[in-house]
Amino acid sequence: MTEGATRRPFQFARLAGIRAENFLGAYEVEPGHFVSIGAGVGLGGLQFIDFKTGRGAVLFPTSPTNFFAGPAMLVPFPIETTVSFNLDGKGRATGFAWNGVQKYRGRRVDLRQEPVTFTNGNVV
Secondary structure (H helix, E strand, O other): EEEEEEEEEOOOOOOOOOOOHEEEEEEEEEEOOEEEEEEEOOOOOEEEOOOOOOOEEEEEOOOOOOOEEEEEOOOOOOOEEEEEEEEEEOEEEEEEEEEEEEEEEEEEOOOOOOOOOOOOOEEO
């Protein structure tokens, strides 16, 4: 892209449609290292946070199983990370292969849920 005498890089990427609910959840890379995948509201992609590194960004889909992320939230370029998900027969993600500065694999884990109630005055 050129603006006056200044040239700047410009890039397009065709994004694929996905069903975000098939990817949402927690993925364990190794004991104590989790990556959370959440819905990227209004973005057509997913958001992630790596609880070990603190890094978070948007995963933009290029196919039903392949995604990319840039250096920061809502900054897609330059591409720094690609993620390829494994899907089961129902299209639900069971794990991923992460390729970027760090390379690793993660498997989806179901988190334990416990019902909790408490009382505040006459409200339960």
